[in-house]
Amino acid sequence: AMCPGGCGVRVRRISERAVKLEGNPLHPVNGGRLCPRGQAALQSLYHPDRIAGPLHRVGPRGAIGSFERVSWDRALDAIGGGLRKLREAGRPESLVLLRGSSRGIGSRGARRFLEAFGSPNDVVLDRGDEAAAIALALTQGVRAVPAYDLASADYVLCVGGALLEAASSPVHAMRSFGQFRQGRTGRRGKLVCVESRLSITGSSADEWIPVRAGTEGVFALGVAGVLVSEGLYNRDFLLERTEGFEDSRRGDAVARPGLRTLLSRHYGLERVSSETGVPVDAILRVAREFAAARRSLAVGPRRGPLLPGRVFDHLAVQILNALVASVDAPGGVLVPEPVPLAAWPELAADAAAEEGRRRPRLDGVSGKSGVSDKISPRALSDPEQLAEAILTETPYRAEALIALGADPLFTSAAPEKFARAIERIPLTVSFASLPDDTALACDWILPEAHFLERWELWTTPPGVAYPLASLAQPALVKPLHDVRPAAEIFLALARRVSPQIEAAFPAKDVPALLQFEMGGLYRARRGAIMGTPFDEAWVRMMEGAGWWAPGYGSAEELWKGALRSGGWWDPFYDHEDWKRVLRTESGRYEFRADLLEPSAGPIEPPPSTAKPAEAKGTARRSLSLHLFEPLAIAGGTGAELPFLQAILDPGHAAGWETWVEIHPEMAALLGVREGESVRVRSKDGEILARARLTPRVVAATAAIPVGLGKRGGGRWAAGVGANPLRLLPAARDPIGGLPDLDATAVEIVPASAGEPRRERKV
């Protein structure tokens, strides 16, 4: 798995060499299929620039030549020694763990290490699913990434997101899409995409509705307004399961205006049409189609693992699902269940660690970290604030940092601030396997084993409704290089720092850890070993009837069966289990009209979204920046592999460079020609990109892919393209506190034009 998608993989081996990866046909996530990233994964295993063993930096940051190879013992002793000193000095909180979105054992081991060590600073960098999860927490009271049941839907309205290529589990989403379209006799699903840039998903859609950048949520509310005013909603569901549709009254006075009032007051058709640029009849038509289809589903904006979209937009889109009762229904929005892995034993009493964990987090996020079912309507991590805190040393100083599957110098919304911040930390360690930008700036690199070289137990990927645990053993008998699995490295560090930390791990090596965790699945007395579609139907039927017919009689048998087949899962989804999926205070779906007041969201179009004709007169022509993540380089990884660099966007046959999509009419105004190099400048940064003139973007929008422009990443990634995350301002989404990626105005000038005249901002 190159991504959190967690597909099951089978390896075709020739003696000791892996020559081809195939999907595991029994695996429910991917059913034998792989996405291009999975197919290219061998290039990461055999990458010529992989780090072959532990490295210690002896020269300036930023260059692989500054590192010298050391033994694992030396590296672990040095790092373990440094960490032990922090703990002994009573400052365990000054250790920061920065990790990606992996749901593997490495991540669980890292968290346990951090907890036992005594630090609250568990910071997750990839936030693609956060906005959707926050919206779910706000409306349904469950802090989870919603799962969209695409395969069973008849009509999908995808608002502002690239449903397929930007999904957490692309293969799962695409399999569902195939099913949605042509997998059911007599039923063909219709997909309508509402976005300001025609994404690759949009190219598969039946219709693209271009919408002014940043107004996706407004469009959804416009559609909701039609549903409500024409009475095209599910009255029963509204009455029984929702809260906040009608005004709540105290006596004669309106205490809190409900959704109906909100929509009629602020999101009338004319207004929505003029704000979004979508004709009134298109809004009407979409609303009626949405209401008429048997199973309609609206999907909110998400453009990739790094680009979550605004919570406002997700809330607005969720309303559509609630209005037609596509909540926890087949073809609707489902809420994934946690995987019943055995919980790790309680931490032994350790005053120092407890004291440390109670300190405020450096990124300012309050509450206990990493608890996924906590109902927090805010982001669980704030890496940009972390960078700020490191630089200002408030509330305290960060003295050690471990980066696991995270490359903040490249993928955070403030890459340059992170580059400065990391220099302030005396002990920095990266687990990178290829020398990424962050690794090159760290003091130590402890190369993590490739996923084909290690034991793994992945839990359900985001976006998948059923609980699932994929078990994998190393595909190679021994790793290609002197590298170790992250969990093993943490075990080794634990041993060196303190016996209390070591004791916090329930086993002494990785397979044993996994076996321990799998014990929980056995005891859960549900689910089955992964199997064929027939097995799946059988289990589903049995469980639907209240039976459980395991194919295993002991934990040992489960372990062995899971190893053979790829894992364990429970294919039975109990729809309309309201107690589980509606856990708000009211026990109902809450519309949260209070958060959708125009003042709370980006209702006023940014000055940059004017039509070209309107912009003609003004001296300064700013465009709104639209970032997207091509599947090949999503999540900031992929550019390292030549096969992926070549498939960035089939629409332009783009590869090996960063481009900016500009509408031809806008380009004419800007004096930009097709294919020429341009400077894209925001008030926070500037990058070079190649201009691609295309009607795929709405006028006044500049669309740029994220994922290129690394300093590191090996021979194929380093220096290729530019990183548009450098253009982002520090703006925050007012709901939830995630970075607001849709609030950046940029101007574009041909690179040949040299320095443009300095103009004052209007």
Add this chain to the structure above:
Amino acid sequence: MVVDLDRCTACQACVVACQVENNVAPAGAAEWRQGRAVSWLRLVAFQNGEHGTRPELRLMPVSCMHCQRPPCIKVCPVKATQIDREGLVAQVYARCIGCRYCTTACPYTVRHFNWKRPEWPRPMEQALSPDVSVRPRGVVEKCSFCHHRLQRARDQARLEGRRLREGDYVPACVETCPAEAMAFGDLEDPGSSVSRLAQGPRVFRLLEELGTEPKVIYLSKGESGGRA
């Protein structure tokens, strides 16, 4: 082979799977820009909307069509490309003189030439599959319908003392396609699933007006019904 464009998500897994399966050497940025990166399968983009019409982007995976009447074969001066017993258009690397006449004659532009010696920076050569020969410099190559898989499947079937069954032989691109947009089988066997798919109203072939009789069949987007 049947490609259902109504399912296809343009993810390009098929493109990469083909490269990995068939020992295509990694190309760098320079080669890519020069238009020399080898890809037996590519996504062809049909875009409109430049002239004020509704913008639309249609993407279509295109490999060798294994034409029944292939223009490429006629023009090869040395019979280095031939139609074989199974009806696959095969390429004889050891005989090809690299004149690139076939490449210019193929209306689908799916043939590739080895402009230089393919290279795998160590240790990437370890991922080379022994089933597929590495092409030397100066010869033309193209999609083989994963012919080596056919051989493997046939050997396996012989070992098990049975005839080749549907599903025994599936090319790498078809195998990986996440949307299950691609199907592969024997078009001459009326009972095969591809034959059934090839009956429907959505069927069309690429550039069929040229009379090449492609064996790759597309299903267009849209309802499967049509005019009743």
Add this chain to the structure above:
Amino acid sequence: MEGPEPTRDHRDDTLLQPIAKSGRPFWMLVGTLLAIGLWGAYAWSTQLRRGLSMTGLNVPVYWGLYITNFVFFIGISHAGTLISAILRLSHAEWRRPITRAAEVITVLVLFFGMGNVVLDLGRPDRVLNVLKHGNFTSPLLWDVASITTYLTASTIYLYLPLIPDIAILRDRLGKRHRFYRALSLGWAGTPRQQRILNGAIAAMAVIVIPIAVSVHTVVSWVFAMTVQPMWHSTIFGPYFVVGAIFSGIAAIIIAMAVIRRAYHLENYLKPIHFNNLGILLLVMTLLWFYFTFAEFLTTYYGAEPAHMAVFRSKTEGQFSPLFWFMFVTCFVVPFSFLANKRTRGTVWGTVTASISIEIGMWLERFLIVVPSLSHPRLPRTAASYTPSWVEWSMFAAFISMFLLLYAVFTKLFPIISIWEVREGREHGIREVTERVESYLPAAAEATHG
């Protein structure tokens, strides 16, 4: 009435001068051309080592400068044999000082035409597969066959009229005696020998014409037999032949002007020769225009999108500067120089037209090869094709080596056929008088009457 013994006739000694001695300018020329040739050898060696990645070719522009030059050189080859054969068969008396210079061009340039195909191969080491595994459905194989035939026939056709002149050299020159003796095949100029020779030359002239026509037709078929846009055209055969003759005549005119100047042959190659060739060239200019017009109009009216993409790229797109420049050099310039009696009657006038035509015809070949390939039927982002230094070097080297061999030829053999000029002087006038009389209505009787 017979003149002096052939080998004792001193009236045409000017024609032996270049063979008798070579001055510094000649050796300087040889040195320069050799240097360019050596540079070409180096360029080729890099291509052999690193493959065709050394060219600017790509997908989908699989063919470029080499194939352009192949077509161009083979086109030029129509200079000699074909023109000479037609003039011989039609008893055009003014042909006598021209034929040899023309025929040499054919034989030499064919090698370079074929050489370009070998250059273009990815595996030149396997070129013999064409014989071992020849596939006769491939127009490329038709090419191999017809060009080889043409080369053989042209060589014989060049050699036959050389024999009497070689005998003169054998008897008069006093050097390379053995060389000339061997090549003269015991020529003594007996009437029987002369009769056989004349018969053989006449027969070869007849044979060579269809072969020549076939060669360029087949070259065009390399393109026309594919279904590619703006290649798949029935007009291509004759269009290519016309173009070939067009560029061929222009090449003769240039060659004549150069040897006239270099070897002081003003007495032999007179403005009237240039004028007569100029008239032929004018006809070809108009024919070329006619074919080009017909070709483009047909495409335009058919308006098939795939064809129109190529059409547009030539007339208004990326290739339009080259296209319109081609139009000027192939038509506007030669037409205005050649239609005007005053400029056509001068050497510089026809030579200017000819140089313009050579440039234009080279561009025409380039514009046939590259734009069609740049616009394949299925959309594809085409990397644009710019020939690399290796390709340009090979072009320069081939031209240099051609010029060098041509120059060396003039140093070994008379570039104007001595015996034919004499024959013209001795028999031609009588023959023409008789012939003209034979056209007239019984003139003698009329006077008697």
